[in-house]
Amino acid sequence: MHLDIYGDTLTALVTAATLSSTGHQVTLRVPAGQVADDLDAGRMPYQEPGLEAMLDQQQQAGRLLAGSADEMPGDRAEAVFLALSPAALPFAESVIDQLALRREHSWLVVNQSNFPVGTTESLQQRLRDGADAGVDRAVIVMPEMLQEGAALQSFMRPSSILVGCDSDWAEVHIREILRPFNRLRDVMHLLRPREAEFTKLAINGMLATRLGFMNDMASLADALQVDIEQVRMGMGADPRIGEAYLYPGCGFGGLNFSRNVMSLADTLESSGVGSELLEQVLLINERQKEVLFRKLWQHYRTDLHGKTVTLWGAAFKPGTGRIDNAPALKLLDALWAQGVTVRVHDPKALPTLRAHYGERADLLLCDDPYEAARGADALMLVTEWKDYWSPDYPRLRSLMAQPLLLDGRNILDPDFVRSSGFVYYGIGRQ
Amino acid sequence: MRSRTGVPADTVWQQLTEHAASLQDIHLAQMFADQPDRFARLSRRAGPLLLDLSKQRLDGRTLGLLGSLADSRDLRGWINRLFAGEPINHTEQRAAMHWALRVPAPQPSPVQQQVQEQLDRMSRLVERIHARQWRGVTGEVITDVVNIGVGGSDLGPMMVCRALEDASDERAVRTHFVSSMDGSQVSGLLRRLRPHSTLFIISSKSFTTIDTLYNAGTARAWLQRTLGDDPAVTGCHFIGVSSATDKMDQWGIPRPNQLALWDWVGGRFSLWSAIGLPIALRLGMQGFRDLLAGAHQMDEHFRSAPWRDNVPVLMALTGVWNTNILGIHAHAVLPYDGRLKYLPAFLSQLEMESNGKSVTRDGEPVATGTCPVLWGEVGPNAQHAFYQLLHQGTEPVTCDFIAPARRYHEGRHDAAAAELLAQHELALANCFAQSRLLAFGEAALPPGDQLPMHMRYHGNQPSSTLLLDELGPFALGALLAAYEHKVFAQAVIWQINPFDQWGVEMGKRIATETLELIKRGTAGGDMDSSTNGLIDAVAGAVDRRRRLRG
Numbered sequence: 007m008h009l010d011i012y013g014d015t016l017t018a019l020v021t022a023a024t025l026s027s028t029g030h031q032v033t034l035r036v037p038a039g040q041v042a043d044d045l046d047a048g049r050m051p052y053q054e055p056g057l058e059a060m061l062d063q064q065q066q067a068g069r070l071l072a073g074s075a076d077e078m079p080g081d082r083a084e085a086v087f088l089a090l091s092p093a094a095l096p097f098a099e100s101v102i103d104q105l106a107l108r109r110e111h112s113w114l115v116v117n118q119s120n121f122p123v124g125t126t127e128s129l130q131q132r133l134r135d136g137a138d139a140g141v142d143r144a145v146i147v148m149p150e151m152l153q154e155g156a157a158l159q160s161f162m163r164p165s166s167i168l169v170g171c172d173s174d175w176a177e178v179h180i181r182e183i184l185r186p187f188n189r190l191r192d193v194m195h196l197l198r199p200r201e202a203e204f205t206k207l208a209i210n211g212m213l214a215t216r217l218g219f220m221n222d223m224a225s226l227a228d229a230l231q232v233d234i235e236q237v238r239m240g241m242g243a244d245p246r247i248g249e250a251y252l253y254p255g256c257g258f259g260g261l262n263f264s265r266n267v268m269s270l271a272d273t274l275e276s277s278g279v280g281s282e283l284l285e286q287v288l289l290i291n292e293r294q295k296e297v298l299f300r301k302l303w304q305h306y307r308t309d310l311h312g313k314t315v316t317l318w319g320a321a322f323k324p325g326t327g328r329i330d331n332a333p334a335l336k337l338l339d340a341l342w343a344q345g346v347t348v349r350v351h352d353p354k355a356l357p358t359l360r361a362h363y364g365e366r367a368d369l370l371l372c373d374d375p376y377e378a379a380r381g382a383d384a385l386m387l388v389t390e391w392k393d394y395w396s397p398d399y400p401r402l403r404s405l406m407a408q409p410l411l412l413d414g415r416n417i418l419d420p421d422f423v424r425s426s427g428f429v430y431y432g433i434g435r436q
Numbered sequence: 437m438r439s440r441t442g443v444p445a446d447t448v449w450q451q452l453t454e455h456a457a458s459l460q461d462i463h464l465a466q467m468f469a470d471q472p473d474r475f476a477r478l479s480r481r482a483g484p485l486l487l488d489l490s491k492q493r494l495d496g497r498t499l500g501l502l503g504s505l506a507d508s509r510d511l512r513g514w515i516n517r518l519f520a521g522e523p524i525n526h527t528e529q530r531a532a533m534h535w536a537l538r539v540p541a542p543q544p545s546p547v548q549q550q551v552q553e554q555l556d557r558m559s560r561l562v563e564r565i566h567a568r569q570w571r572g573v574t575g576e577v578i579t580d581v582v583n584i585g586v587g588g589s590d591l592g593p594m595m596v597c598r599a600l601e602d603a604s605d606e607r608a609v610r611t612h613f614v615s616s617m618d619g620s621q622v623s624g625l626l627r628r629l630r631p632h633s634t635l636f637i638i639s640s641k642s643f644t645t646i647d648t649l650y651n652a653g654t655a656r657a658w659l660q661r662t663l664g665d666d667p668a669v670t671g672c673h674f675i676g677v678s679s680a681t682d683k684m685d686q687w688g689i690p691r692p693n694q695l696a697l698w699d700w701v702g703g704r705f706s707l708w709s710a711i712g713l714p715i716a717l718r719l720g721m722q723g724f725r726d727l728l729a730g731a732h733q734m735d736e737h738f739r740s741a742p743w744r745d746n747v748p749v750l751m752a753l754t755g756v757w758n759t760n761i762l763g764i765h766a767h768a769v770l771p772y773d774g775r776l777k778y779l780p781a782f783l784s785q786l787e788m789e790s791n792g793k794s795v796t797r798d799g800e801p802v803a804t805g806t807c808p809v810l811w812g813e814v815g816p817n818a819q820h821a822f823y824q825l826l827h828q829g830t831e832p833v834t835c836d837f838i839a840p841a842r843r844y845h846e847g848r849h850d851a852a853a854a855e856l857l858a859q860h861e862l863a864l865a866n867c868f869a870q871s872r873l874l875a876f877g878e879a880a881l882p883p884g885d886q887l888p889m890h891m892r893y894h895g896n897q898p899s900s901t902l903l904l905d906e907l908g909p910f911a912l913g914a915l916l917a918a919y920e921h922k923v924f925a926q927a928v929i930w931q932i933n934p935f936d937q938w939g940v941e942m943g944k945r946i947a948t949e950t951l952e953l954i955k956r957g958t959a960g961g962d963m964d965s966s967t968n969g970l971i972d973a974v975a976g977a978v979d980r981r982r983r984l985r986g
Contacts, residue, residue, distance in 0.1 A: 296577075299575055300575030300576065304575060307666075308573060308671065343567065
């Protein structure tokens with residue numbers, strides 16, 4: 007089949023690679039931005055095992071083409087995938103509107119983006135407006151369930167495929183598109199579009215709630231002088247709980263956890279429906295993003311004026327250069343408000359930070375993590391990049407003005423850090 | 437012995453008295469019948485304010501005579517002295533320059549530079565709090581601000597915050613007000629707040645006001661129980677607003693958290709100064725500056741408009757006419773807008789503390805009555821309370837009806853706008869109907885109805901109506917400044933000093949003495965028999981309680 011994929015997410019790239027590998031003719035249309043720039047420059051925007059090789063292979067085989075996101079699919083296109091970031095809803099709407107203008111054309115649109123609950127149905131409404139009679143049109147939703155690090159496998163050998171679809175015609179087509187990945191037994195789960203979207207919301211909500219709960223426990227652990235890491239391992243050993251998403255830290259960011267995604271669509275919200283628990287979880291998370299600031303504030307007895315602080319990591323998670331809702335943003339605002347100069351190192355996010363804040367005297371972006379620590383009164387470890395797991399402590403000590411280390415991800419060993427001559431604060435551990 | 441309605445033997449007073457006699461038998465209904473364009477003749481506009489005097493028992497000649505009275509008391513000269521910053525508060529040797537707080541920047545004079553400097557400091561504090569960057573001692577963001585003050589340091593900011601809640605800045609934090617000496621407000625509030633995220637403003641011009649210092653002490657102890665007694669707790673959780681820098685220092689408020697005002701601002705005229713910090717926190721600095729701008733426009737109007745068009749002067753002279761010539765000694769303030777809930781209390785303080793005096797500037801007993809008893813309530817609620825007395829009682833009362841013409845047109849009211857607009861129209865209808873019934877009495881009813889005596893309305897009760905374009909910062913600023921200048925103009929006519937308040941000083945002093953006795957547990961016969969008896973009764977109640985507990 008001829009398929010067009012719009013998007014700059016990991017899902018967009020994985021979908022393009024895997025579908026073309028089974029013989030589909032795929033055009034990948036990446037909207038302008040960091041990801042498009044990376045691809046144009048021959049860099050892989052996502053560090054996903056096997057992805058780069060598979061994309062190259064398919065391009066060489068001629069089954070995967072790069073197209074412009076500003077252009078519409080050709081007449082032979084049988085399905086259009088939208089694998090966009092949550093913030094790109096207006097773009098999705100404009101694509102749909104342009105497709106809708108071609109009155110005689112049937113369209114199957116597969117939405118893989120994390121948009122609020124109810125979006126797929128409203129996109130379908132837009133798509134169907136003004137279509138000729140007898141023309142089949144549907145927008146269905148296939149929420150992404152990729153496990154980062156094993157994304158290709160999880161797409162090609164899924165334990166379940168969630169599809170939100172209310173059209174028999176669309177079901178026939180999506181089954182055909184995904185047939186190679188659904189052979190051993192039928193794992194496709196069909197629900198109404200808003201049910202599928204809601205399931206994804208519930209999954210994100212559950213994960214966020216687990217993190218929020220652990221951060222709450224970490225605050226208690228701080229007060230009770232308990233090491234939350236011991237507690238975490240004990241909890242994770244219980245099979246009813248499991249180990250995933252139990253890591254306390256200085257808050258989670260990223261677009262999937264934005265208020266926009268975690269809420270129901272505006273149409274539903276005006277009826278007064280909202281999740282109190284998720285509201286609280288997001289609120290706790292916002293507070294948690296400032297936890298390192300609070301520890302620093304107390305350490306220096308409420309006077310931070312004129313100090314220098316180093317941030318290791320600004321991206322909202324390792325492996326990406328993105329800073330959407332990242333804790334580093336709240337830390338920067340908090341530190342600057344107290345007259346602190348901040349030196350930041352991040353393996354990928356420095357260009358994004360520079361674009362976000364522009365030039366300012368109290369922000370120094372450093373390509374080298376140790377250069378970033380020079381003259382600092384504190385070092386805050388904010389994103390758990392692999393680069394930071396085994397620091398050269400003696401070198402840090404000699405560079406920093408004050409040996410103070412705040413570990414926002416609990417990745418260092420407190421005793422070893424202390425024996426290296428530092429004052430250590432973790433999240434829920436002394 | 438002074439008669440309250442008795443007037444001096446001046447020519448103008450005599451003329452006014454004779455003129456009143458000529459109007460005495462003409463009912464307000466008749467005045468309207470005789471003069472179809474009465475509203476056009478007797479209403480005036482100043483900026484966003486419309487003043488309707490047509491339901492007052494007066495005519496064009498009255499206003500002319502009252503203008504001569506103003507001239508004979510040298511009102512023009514006194515206005516000039518006020519705005520020249522002369523020490524017209526002579527008993528305290530101070531100027532009264534609340535108007536200077538509203539002069540827009542930039543002005544070269546040293547006073548204006550001080551004013552702008554404090555506004556800039558205020559602006560920085562507000563910005564820091566609104567940006568969620570004011571930190572408590574544990575580094576938490578401040579979410580609640582509690583204003584601790586009393587009198588002018590409480591009523592003004594609280595009244596304005598409530599009145600302008602629809603103009604709130606979207607970044608505004610929650611604001612609370614605590615004033616009562618007995619601790620009942622502070623104890624209730626502290627149960628609901630978290631120490632980590634609560635900031636207190638101690639607002640006291642002298643920083644000696646006992647009510648405020650006790651409440652502040654209770655607040656500090658509450659913080660320290662949770663946060664420890666490090667001096668940083670006071671440093672992070674208190675802002676001080678006072679003219680007494682040294683006393684704020686002693687209390688432990690760091691200099692950057694101090695805002696200044698000056699002895700030339702009276703407490704009840706101080707909401708325009710740093711005392712208005714809670715207002716700025718609610719409205720944002722732009723809203724606060726709009727409030728100042730509205731007041732400044734009224735200042736300019738008061739200084740320049742001729743008496744016959746001068747809204748504050750007409751309000752003052754009408755009041756003098758009612759009090760001194762018609763002999764009406766009660767005045768009700770009746771806003772037809774729930775947001776003006778605290779305006780009557782605010783104006784009670786402004787007028788009664790300013791003009792509740794009986795000695796002239798020359799130290800002689802006043803020859804005329806001065807400030808009437810003033811009270812009020814949100815009009816529609818008062819209709820179910822004391823309007824009975826207004827309509828059918830034996831005590832005559834003058835009224836100020838206050839209402840905004842437009843409401844609920846802002847975007848934020850989208851969803852419920854239709855229903856709320858209907859409620860606003862209902863309130864306006866009631867406002868206009870009540871003043872009409874007070875003025876016309878039965879003449880306002882359909883003709884031909886013969887009512888039994890107990891259902892009759894005699895009418896002929898004078899009132900003014902103040903219609904605001906809408907209740908926003910600018911219009912409210914203008915309204916409040918108009919009342920301030922009304923008070924000043926009346927004080928000039930009555931030859932009294934409106935800017936001191938010696939009548940409230942002595943009570944504070946003898947309370948200190950009484951407190952000693954209550955703490956001792958017995959009056960021991962040192963006081964009058966009533967005070968002795970009351971103190972001993974308290975001691976007895978405490979003792980019985982102790983015995984019950986064993």
